[in-house]
Amino acid sequence: MLYAQSGGVTAVINATAGAVIEAARRRQVKVLAARNGIVGVLREDLIDTSRETSAAIAALRHTPGGAFGSCRFKLGAIDRDRARYERLIDVLRAHDIRYFLYNGGNDSADTSLKIAQVAEALGYPVKVIGVPKTVDNDLALTDCCPGFGSVAKYTAVSVLEASLDVASMAESSTKVFVMEVMGRHAGWIAAASGLAGNGPDEPPHIILFPEVPFDEAAFLARVQATVERVGWCTVVVSEGVRTPDGRFLSEAGGRDAFGHAQLGGVAPLLAQRIKDRLGLKYHWAQPDYLQRSARHLASRTDLAHAIAVGKAAVAYALAGRHAVMPAIVRTSDAPYRWKIEPVPLAKVANTEKVLPKGFIRRDGYGITERARRYLSPLIRGEDPPPTGKDGLPRYVKLKNLPVARKLPPFEPAD
Amino acid sequence: MLYAQSGGVTAVINATAGAVIEAARRRQVKVLAARNGIVGVLREDLIDTSRETSAAIAALRHTPGGAFGSCRFKLGAIDRDRARYERLIDVLRAHDIRYFLYNGGNDSADTSLKIAQVAEALGYPVKVIGVPKTVDNDLALTDCCPGFGSVAKYTAVSVLEASLDVASMAESSTKVFVMEVMGRHAGWIAAASGLAGNGPDEPPHIILFPEVPFDEAAFLARVQATVERVGWCTVVVSEGVRTPDGRFLSEAGGRDAFGHAQLGGVAPLLAQRIKDRLGLKYHWAQPDYLQRSARHLASRTDLAHAIAVGKAAVAYALAGRHAVMPAIVRTSDAPYRWKIEPVPLAKVANTEKVLPKGFIRRDGYGITERARRYLSPLIRGEDPPPTGKDGLPRYVKLKNLPVARKLPPFEPAD
Known part of the structure; x- marks a missing residue:
């Protein structure tokens, strides 16, 4: 399994990463991570997460930032960017990657979808799962976005x-x-x-x-x-x-x-x-x-979402699902209840969920009761990180040991 | 006893206020508070803190901002600003104030000192205590400043x-x-x-x-x-x-x-x-x-200092001390140990404690080990505020009921 982080990071994206790795370990699936998102895949700059201790992976739950590095790098249309897409598949093939989990926002959902399409076209068997993450909360089909x-x-x-x-x-x-x-x-x-x-x-x-x-x-x-x-x-x-x-x-x-x-x-x-x-x-x-x-002020609800989408992404991949994203589905406002369900990446990619008109007060300067009902559950609960004797949160720094390269060099920016 | 807050507020100045009121209540001393610092004293705009519940006063410990209002208003030299100083004494006298506690930084220490001098000159018996507070950490004679x-x-x-x-x-x-x-x-x-x-x-x-x-x-x-x-x-x-x-x-x-x-x-x-x-x-x-x-990220050490200076200020006042400030005295870096001692306001007023030369690295872009030894204990420990079901800290809002005026109006800005 290959896991990569994309776009602006959040206080809880590493909690998703930790959940992915822990769920895969339980199923005896080895997880590689791309250094700096899709850029690392293109460069074949991969990290062996099996070299990290269980304690280090567990500490991802309470560590902000992107533990493997993220990126702002957008792939173009398949026909215009064919060399890069083919390189991606070459890298997946060289490392026998059967599952690719891409953790990001709108642009990443689009990239994930295109990788899925190119893999199918080239006949390479990989299950691609988009994993939601964005502080912007603008992903379609999910009630909210982790982060x-x-x-x-x-x-x-x-x-x-x-x-x-x-x-x-x-x-x-x-x-x-x-x-x-x-x-x-x-x-x-x-x-x-x-x-x-x-x-x-x-x-x-x-x-x-x-x-x-x-x-x-x-x-x-x-x-x-x-x-x-x-x-x-x-x-x-x-x-x-x-x-x-x-x-x-x-x-x-x-x-x-x-x-x-x-x-x-x-x-x-x-x-x-x-x-x-x-x-x-x-x-x-x-x-x-x-x-x-x-992360010191993260919402416990948000954290629970971040962990749940990570776990679900692994379950979907191993169950053979393809080109889907685990979405958060709200079943009740009060009490707040939610579940995770798969949605097709094709319906998520390149669609921006805007703030509903009914969330902004008529005068334009405040929020409505409907907005409060939606927003309020999302900030509930705390999950403070452990703090050291020095008074600072104990954030983990992974070893991030590289996987030996098997392919010739490739520079994404060229 | 009259208590007032002055200058920029901090995450823990209300913890000092709470400690003052609780200590005074234990000694059966009634505490009035000035609304918006010295401006409120001049206007005879006083608050009766005895109308607040014990729970509300206890909640000051974890509530940021200035619960009674603060001010940026500096009194001039005694001879140039005599009308205002005399008004201050008139207000203290009208409400039978025997103890005046002024919680602030350098400017407040100076004001406290001048009020003490004017009271002595006018033969009005009031004990004036300066109570340290400033995020700038620039007060003399105290190892550090609450906030x-x-x-x-x-x-x-x-x-x-x-x-x-x-x-x-x-x-x-x-x-x-x-x-x-x-x-x-x-x-x-x-x-x-x-x-x-x-x-x-x-x-x-x-x-x-x-x-x-x-x-x-x-x-x-x-x-x-x-x-x-x-x-x-x-x-x-x-x-x-x-x-x-x-x-x-x-x-x-x-x-x-x-x-x-x-x-x-x-x-x-x-x-x-x-x-x-x-x-x-x-x-x-x-x-x-x-x-x-x-306040959600306050240092427990800082909070302990803020409470200690509040308690000490009341003890000093009731013991008849005058024109002093409770200072934090460090007795050991490791383990970190400190105590409170009175210092004369005259030595605090108008003196700015600068960062010692030995705290800045020779290249000018970082701190030395000596700075770390000083700073590190001050950020240790947490004391998170209680949080409501809505996911927000439960900060208290006092009733701040006014004390009936006894004097003619006076506008400080005139």
Whole structure:
């Protein structure tokens, strides 16, 4: 079995990796891991996970980041990128890989599907399973995505805590606090911040979603009104918020390997606007990677999902399923109940699940009760990592010993 | 007894407040609290803490922010600001305040001292105790300041976690991660980030201290060398980092109520410089208030300090001590041992404890073993707040019922 991680990592993707390896070990199946995702497969840069102790694999459950390395590298259409796809199959064949588990988001589901198709076309017998993971929560057919619940919890707790700070200082100091959150195209994380409070006087007082075109005058009026009524105002802004003509409010300038605009910096921009127009003292925060790596604050529900999809992926592969993804299916909101079911990768790839219209309040600045019913279970429970005598979490670093190469070199970027 | 909070709040200042109120209740002393610090005393805006339940007071132990409100408001010299000082004494007298406990940093120690002097001059019998608190860790005569250990722990854990993320992605994505931390004039928090790793290949690879003039060419060369050697690079930069001519590298433009420059935004500035000059992909984070309000990740050692200074302040006041502050005295590094002793406010006020030269590595980019011996005990242990079924910490909101006014109105800002 070959396991690889793809795209932005999460607080719990390693929990999925650990579950995969433990489930495969129980079935006497050896697991190789690709170093740095699909790039490692192309380079035949593989890791022998059987050289890791059980304790090290168990510690993946509580270690953030991507233990084998991840990547941002997108394969093109099969006909345009045939050399790379054929190389992938060559590597799988050289190492007698019968099961390929690719742990990622939308782009990875697409890659997994194409690998499945090329393998079939070339007559190489491999079962390909997509394993869901993304803090963006935008994968189709699964009720939620492992990684999202933890960033949602981090965001809600951070807004709650920072707002207590702002409330204490507002009389003579900071009146407006602006916090930026991830979410390029969908406001899932922004929505999760809404769990920090209830009602118009509790933070966050204003959420700016990518789904709602930014209206500066209306926004500033709302900030002003909130400060007059409450004494202070907490604003959560999605990195993906756009002007009415569809452009990102702030672009860092660069583009990532997938051609997506690299965003960042909308919080300071809004804060400065608030000062210039309203004369209010501000602070702003941009947690960036902190929000998706904060394993110390992971959601126990999210962790349970991450482990369950890993286990199910192994079970599906060994049962001969192909080109599917284990999806989280919610069967009840209250009490929260869920199960795992296989869905076809073809229906997941290249489809983005957007925030339902019914999740955003009519005024556009907050979440509805329906959103709360969906989001609330996802941040429940804690699973703190063990901490050393030095006061730091004990995160594991694997040995990641390489598997001997059998093929000539191949450079993916060439 | 009158208790007030001053300056930037911390994850554990309310633990001090709770300890003060509990200790006073045990001695049958009624505690009033000023709403929004000294501003509330001037306005005679006082809160009757005897109306709060024992459970609510106990919950202050695990609630961040400032439960009674804090302020940034500095009194001037006694002769220039006589009307305000006399008003303060009038308010103390009107409410028969025999003990005044002021919980803050340098400016508050100075204010406490002046109130003590004015009270003596006017013959009003009140015992004034300064109670230490500041994430900046810059108070003289105390080994450390309650609030610092928790922001230190937050910073070290965040650097550790975010760096695992960067390490996973570096092969094909982000190579440099820049995180900004608080610390206007002293690099205590920046230094604490050094606890995240050991040796030159572990993060943070580069720390930029306010104490070390910023040398752009040397910094960029070091980033480049780290990326070549390690594959990626984590940089921690203090908000107070300065150019060789002594100016802040980045100023947000405004100044706070004390006339200090309001800083922020040095992380994106450095990140952009790294991209422009080295062509490396970056991410940056600015946790801002998140770092000092993260009670969910507070240090148990810091919490113990916060509680101890609160208890000692009450004991000193009731024992008739005047114009003193309970200081934390370290008696041993390993095992870590400490005790509380009174120190004269006159020796604390207006003195800033800078990071010792021996704490910064000779190359200027990291911490020494001596710094580790000092810092390490301060981040040890956890004391997670209780969490509700909703997955959020259960932070208390006090009733904060007002005490009836007895004097004519007075507006501090007039």
